[in-house]
Amino acid sequence: MKMAENALLSDIREVNLSYLLLAQRMLRDDYSAAIFRLGFSNEVADIMMRLSPAQLVKLAGSSSLLCRFRFDDYSLLSALTHDVLGGALQQAHATILLAKQPVEALS
Secondary structure, eight states: OHHHHHHHHHHHHHHHHHHHHHHHHHHHHOHHHHHHHHTOOHHHHHHHHHOOHHHHHHHHTOSSOSSOOOOOSHHHHHHHHSOSSOHHHHHHHHHHHHHTSOHHHHO
């Protein structure tokens, strides 16, 4: 059991580091779009951009996932998983539903 737990913690740390690096890259490439896509407030985004590589690694070392599943709302999840509007409109519908929620509700 201990070996499985260690593997799980290692996987969590790897996901955390990947997420943090991706978030920083997204923020540097297109700040406004990244804030929307990540569900960050301006304050969190500013802190994320200032983190050094050493700080990212330390933060990623947490035994808890730093990212979370943002689609707690049934209508959002349903829009992404069911072909309610067909093809291209499905993604647009999900984006509109997501944009209607304040950042605080998503983080």
